Amino acid sequence: MKQPCLISTAGVPLRTTLIHCIHPNAIESFDTHDLSFWLINMADPKAGWDAVCRIRRDLRVGIYLRPIVYLIDNATLSNEIYHAANGHIRNDNLSQQLLDDWSSKLEPINLWIEKLEQTKALKDTNIALRMLRLIASEEREITPFTTTHTISGYVYPILVPLFSTEDTSVFETLNFLLNQKLLTSNFVSKAHFCGHCDSAFLNFKETCPQCNSEDIRNDEIVHHFKCAYTGELADFRQGGRLICPKCEKVLQHIGVDYDKPSIIFNCNHCTHTFQEPNINTTCYSCGRTSEPENLILRTIYSYNITAIGENTAIFGLDTLFTRIMESKLHLTPIATFKEFFAIESSRIHRYQVSTSTLILIHLVNISDIYIRMGHRAKEIFEELSVIFQTTLRTSDVITALNESTFFVIMNETSPDHAELAVERLRERITELLGSNLNFTPRISFEILNIKPDIDLDVTLEEFQEKHAD
Amino acid sequence: MSHWKNFKKNMLIEDILTFISELDTLQVLAYFWPFFLLDMTRYLLLDFIVLLSYIPKRFRYCWKYKNARKKLYKERPLVSVIVPGKNEGKHIPSLVHSLDYQSYKHFELIVVDDGSDDQTPNICRALEQEGLIDLFIRNDVRGGKASAANTALTYSRGKYVIHIDADSHLAPDAIETILLPFYLDERVGAVGGDVRIANAEQSIATRLQSIEYMKSLSTGRTVASELGILRIIAGAHGAFRRDILLRLRGWDVGPGLDGDITLKIRKLGFRVVHEPMAVCYTHAPNTFTKLARQRYRWDRSIIRFRLRKHRDILLPSKSFSFTNFIASAENIFFNIVLDIKWWLYIIQLIIFSPDVLVIVFILNYILYLTANTLQFFIAIALLNNTFLRKDYILLLFLPLIPFYTGFYLRLVRTYAYLMELFHSVSYHDKWNPWKVSKIVKKERL
Numbered sequence: 001m002k003q004p005c006l007i008s009t010a011g012v013p014l015r016t017t018l019i020h021c022i023h024p025n026a027i028e029s030f031d032t033h034d035l036s037f038w039l040i041n042m043a044d045p046k047a048g049w050d051a052v053c054r055i056r057r058d059l060r061v062g063i064y065l066r067p068i069v070y071l072i073d074n075a076t077l078s079n080e081i082y083h084a085a086n087g088h089i090r091n092d093n094l095s096q097q098l099l100d101d102w103s104s105k106l107e108p109i110n111l112w113i114e115k116l117e118q119t120k121a122l123k124d125t126n127i128a129l130r131m132l133r134l135i136a137s138e139e140r141e142i143t144p145f146t147t148t149h150t151i152s153g154y155v156y157p158i159l160v161p162l163f164s165t166e167d168t169s170v171f172e173t174l175n176f177l178l179n180q181k182l183l184t185s186n187f188v189s190k191a192h193f194c195g196h197c198d199s200a201f202l203n204f205k206e207t208c209p210q211c212n213s214e215d216i217r218n219d220e221i222v223h224h225f226k227c228a229y230t231g232e233l234a235d236f237r238q239g240g241r242l243i244c245p246k247c248e249k250v251l252q253h254i255g256v257d258y259d260k261p262s263i264i265f266n267c268n269h270c271t272h273t274f275q276e277p278n279i280n281t282t283c284y285s286c287g288r289t290s291e292p293e294n295l296i297l298r299t300i301y302s303y304n305i306t307a308i309g310e311n312t313a314i315f316g317l318d319t320l321f322t323r324i325m326e327s328k329l330h331l332t333p334i335a336t337f338k339e340f341f342a343i344e345s346s347r348i349h350r351y352q353v354s355t356s357t358l359i360l361i362h363l364v365n366i367s368d369i370y371i372r373m374g375h376r377a378k379e380i381f382e383e384l385s386v387i388f389q390t391t392l393r394t395s396d397v398i399t400a401l402n403e404s405t406f407f408v409i410m411n412e413t414s415p416d417h418a419e420l421a422v423e424r425l426r427e428r429i430t431e432l433l434g435s436n437l438n439f440t441p442r443i444s445f446e447i448l449n450i451k452p453d454i455d456l457d458v459t460l461e462e463f464q465e466k467h468a469d
Numbered sequence: 470m471s472h473w474k475n476f477k478k479n480m481l482i483e484d485i486l487t488f489i490s491e492l493d494t495l496q497v498l499a500y501f502w503p504f505f506l507l508d509m510t511r512y513l514l515l516d517f518i519v520l521l522s523y524i525p526k527r528f529r530y531c532w533k534y535k536n537a538r539k540k541l542y543k544e545r546p547l548v549s550v551i552v553p554g555k556n557e558g559k560h561i562p563s564l565v566h567s568l569d570y571q572s573y574k575h576f577e578l579i580v581v582d583d584g585s586d587d588q589t590p591n592i593c594r595a596l597e598q599e600g601l602i603d604l605f606i607r608n609d610v611r612g613g614k615a616s617a618a619n620t621a622l623t624y625s626r627g628k629y630v631i632h633i634d635a636d637s638h639l640a641p642d643a644i645e646t647i648l649l650p651f652y653l654d655e656r657v658g659a660v661g662g663d664v665r666i667a668n669a670e671q672s673i674a675t676r677l678q679s680i681e682y683m684k685s686l687s688t689g690r691t692v693a694s695e696l697g698i699l700r701i702i703a704g705a706h707g708a709f710r711r712d713i714l715l716r717l718r719g720w721d722v723g724p725g726l727d728g729d730i731t732l733k734i735r736k737l738g739f740r741v742v743h744e745p746m747a748v749c750y751t752h753a754p755n756t757f758t759k760l761a762r763q764r765y766r767w768d769r770s771i772i773r774f775r776l777r778k779h780r781d782i783l784l785p786s787k788s789f790s791f792t793n794f795i796a797s798a799e800n801i802f803f804n805i806v807l808d809i810k811w812w813l814y815i816i817q818l819i820i821f822s823p824d825v826l827v828i829v830f831i832l833n834y835i836l837y838l839t840a841n842t843l844q845f846f847i848a849i850a851l852l853n854n855t856f857l858r859k860d861y862i863l864l865l866f867l868p869l870i871p872f873y874t875g876f877y878l879r880l881v882r883t884y885a886y887l888m889e890l891f892h893s894v895s896y897h898d899k900w901n902p903w904k905v906s907k908i909v910k911k912e913r914l
Contacts (some may be wrong), residue, residue: 221608221620225908228615228722231623246718257908261584261608261616264624273604273624276594 002036002097002110006071007055009040009047019099024051032062036103036110037086042070042077049081049161056134056161059123064130064162065113065137067106079145081158086138112137116314128173129317130183131162136305136313143302144188151285153191153200154300168198171462175302180320181402182309185301192281193296199285202295206265206277213269216277220260224251232264308366308403311377321366322400328385329398337399337407342457344409348451356450357418359408360460361425363465364442368402372437383432391425407466415447422447472867482825488828498722498823500829503814504836507807512689512841519692520851537652541573541645546577548644549625553617554635555582558589560752565601567638573645576602579621580635584611614704615726619719622711630714631662633749634705637882638667640748640855647747658713658739659731660747661686661699662706663852667750669860674760676866677873678753683848683863684841691851694743698796701728706749713739722905725770732782737791748855761881768885771804785875790894808883837871 006021019039022030024047038055058064070077071087086106089098116133124130135142137159146152150166150375156174163169177183179339193200205214219232222242228248236242242251242258251258265274283287305313312320325331332340344356351469369377388406392398397409411417426443433439444467448454498505503902550568552561562582568578580602582589590607597605606620618632630649633639634894643662650660666688669679686703693699704727717733721728731741782790782797818826845867849856893910 057504127735221606221623223608223610223612223616223620225612225905226722227718228613228720228726228905229718230612230616230619256905259610259612261610261620262606264606275606427829 001084001100002103002107004037004039004069004103005030005035006039007041007048007051009042009044009051027051027054027063028058028060029330030063032060032066032408035062035066035067037067037071037106039071039089039099042072042081042088043091045077045081052081052084053161053164057164059125061113061116061124061133064124065109065116065133067109069102069106076190078147078149080147080157080160081148083145084161085304108139109137110369126317127169128160128176129313131159131173132177132305132309132317133313134158134162135183135303136310141186141302141304144300148201151191151197151199151201154189154302156195156333171298174301177309177350178303179299179402180308180312180322181404182306182312183303184306185303187299188302189300190299191300193298194281194283194286194288195290195296196288197283197286197292198296199283202281203282203284204292205282207280208265208267208270208272209274209276209278210272211267211270212280213267214280215268216265217268218263218265221262221264222251222258223261224249226257230261233260245394272431307368322401324378324381324385325388325398325400325406328389330391332397332399334399334401337397337409338456340397340409340456341450344411345450345452347455348450354412355414357410357413357415358448358450358454358456358459359410359418359422360446360448360463361406361408361422362444362463363404363406364444364467366441369433369437369439372439380437384429387425387428387432391421391428401460401464405467407460409450415449418447428448480516481831483830487861488825489832497759500825501833501836503807503810504840505591506835507803507810508837509840511683511803513843514849516688516692518791519695520847521686523691523695524850530714534649537649538645541648542651545575546628548573548629548631548648548708549579549621549627549665550576550631550633550644551579551581551618551621551625552633552635553581553583553614553621554585554589555611556585556587556589557616557635558582558587558636560591560636561589561602563633564633564638565596567641568644569601570641571644573648576626576631577625579606581606581617581621582608583614583617584608594696594799594831595759611902613722613905615720615725615904618726622714622719624708625711627711629708630711631708632704632706634751637664637705637749637751639706640750643706643747643749647706647744650742650744651708651710654740654742656738657738657742658710658734658737659702659741661694661702661731661741661743662691662708662710662747662749663743663745663855664703664705664751665748666753668752669863670912672755673866673869674757675753675755676863677869679860679861680754680761680841680845680866681874681878682868683852684844688844688848688851690743691745694741696795697740697792698799699741699743699815700731700735700796700800702731702743703727706747708737708747709734710720713737720908722901723770724766724901728770730819732793735790736798738790745851746853746855755795757877761877763879764881765888767887768804768882769889771800771886779797804882805886808879808886811879812883834871837875838868841870842848842867 004019006019007024008021009024010285040048040051052068055066055068056064067086068084068324070085071091071094073091086109087102089102094421124133134302138158142156142158144156146153147155152168156170159170174183178185191200192202194202206216207214208216212291219234221230222233222236223230224244224246226249227244227247229244231245235245236251243249244251254260262275265277266272267452279292280289281292281295298303317323322331341358348354348356369380388398392408393410395411399407401407410421413421422445429443433441446463448459492500543599552564568576578601580593582593582605593602593605594607596602604624606624608617608620622630622693629651631644631647647660647662664682666675666679666682669675690699690701707727713734716737717730720730723729754763782793818829822829845864850906
């Protein structure tokens, strides 16, 4: 049975002789062949966390993907540190039995690592792939936690130690994986971030719309039914009671003899009276003040791995269809594609002598190829790329939104001719996959005559929504 | 057939002429006493005599107005224009636009939305953001017009407060002109502005109201003002000294809050005057049904406020004022007592002169039409250049006025008086929120 390895953090005495123990400096040279999990002594949380980062930032899959369990005494761990590990064991309860139980529990992760090692994937340098593999090995939803320790305000604890700098790299990498359809997302929350430094720590303040002063006060307006007197609540306060300044009656019950129809703000700086104060935010990190509409609004998601993601995690990003297409067809980046579209649209409109066509293609069940073929999917994708290459012309502009969605501008081509090309593409792909794999591909496409009134962003968005898996 | 009709017509004319020729002075009074003894004396002769003095005086003392204007511009006080209203958003842009062209610029505009359930808050908030409304207060819960006006008063900062109905708009010199009486006489506490019909061309009902406003509002209130017995400042257009309003802690619960506050100002010993040259245009009810509802509400207030709330004006007391007494007594006499006189007159005719009923009716019509025509021209003389040439078309509608005032308005008024006297219906008025009405009824305010 595989055994854990205890990382002895500097200056902290170990009280157990049950397991093999190493110094953090020895992590990189440690033979992980029989390692079930890293047991990190968190008596000194900082030193322990350094060890976690050291493990997760190592390039070897056998080291950085290996499960981590904390050995804790009485030290209080922050949320993001606590949830970065696969579990924890209390020092008082430490026993061989407990260690064995944890080894058994974490065995599926180790089996997954072994499977990966069989594909000769020994060292990972690509951060996106490392993140994907870590998520895949964990086989659990990656959920965000709120924190005051990072300026982003949210952390994905298990992913934090992968990155050496504290910036938006985690969010960007997750977004990349999501766009490649390697992850799926579930809505968790929305959060505002500073437009200058990306900090989530913002002070929302009500300010005077006239002088922008924060020195404002608000009070409720009180209406006394009997005499129609209306004034601020403060005008009515006398001792512990509310007494109408006009008719000197004691106000009894709200809704019965008086009500509070609204709230009014008064600026102590310029004496302006108003009901709708401006809202401003000041960033705790960079100190800049801005209006809410100038903040960055992000949706915070939790993530799960997709079928394509699981295969890509095993066989690497190089097996991605888009990667292969890119090398064969020189895929244009989406931003450049949009520029091409704008130019082509203007050209057509200016000269009005020819037509060009926009084709939107969605390969619906491409993920099934990954599942069935594993790392050999790469060979199939190379064949598919050749079909794309021979069906489309070198003058056509092609871009990929993700693994399964492609957009093509066919210059000087009418929609009818474009349809012929797409049909040819469909026939060839069907023939390739049908005859070799007995697999029926599902391909959706739309053909649009390029006109100036087409809003490309809206069109692409609608197509995506329509063909969302 | 037409020959028979002509014959009948000639017969009737002959009968009328014969009837007139046989009348002696006593008979004239016996048959037409309401006209000769009351209406002609009070509404035609008195108006004519007072205006005969007022109109030349106005020209004669134009230097006084010039000086008052100089004083106004020298002092340049801040004026708070307050506009309380519910569901009046559609009228607010034209009101704001008319304020934009005012000759007197140093004013703040405060609009209070009394719990509208239409687009009013959005319209007004947008105008506030554009800087066209200085302060817009949205009350989520409706509290009634008095509370909305009082909310505006609470946040007003001007030396003078001009109350304008949300469905009204002002002539370009209205603010400047309505402020002049304050600079002509320091004892003036409130000034009523002239109110004209903005939608006069919309229907017969609005045409007739236009004539009525010229007679009873422009002329009537100018005369009352000259006699020192003006008893009401229209909510549609009235200017007040803010310190007096604050002393009174604002308006009391309506309906009839305009007349109520005017009497309270008079009781404090201040003069209340009417300024016919300060013109405001308001939207009048465009159907006779809507108009009847409006007048039903207005007419009840005379019972509630003159006879009940401000009864003390009529009684001897330390603070007794003769002009206040006359202002209230005249109103009660000519509106309530003389309303009864009509029914007595009709009964008298039916009992004592049933054979000449038609002739007396026709002659009464001719008398009142003549009186109305004369009143119309008196009003034109008074309004001078503020009377627009296009309004001469109203002459065509003058023949309808005797029916309008003699029957339609009288019926509504009589019904309103009876309902208020015997059932105190104003306490159930939907014009106020039910919670307010409940308290006001309980306290018999």
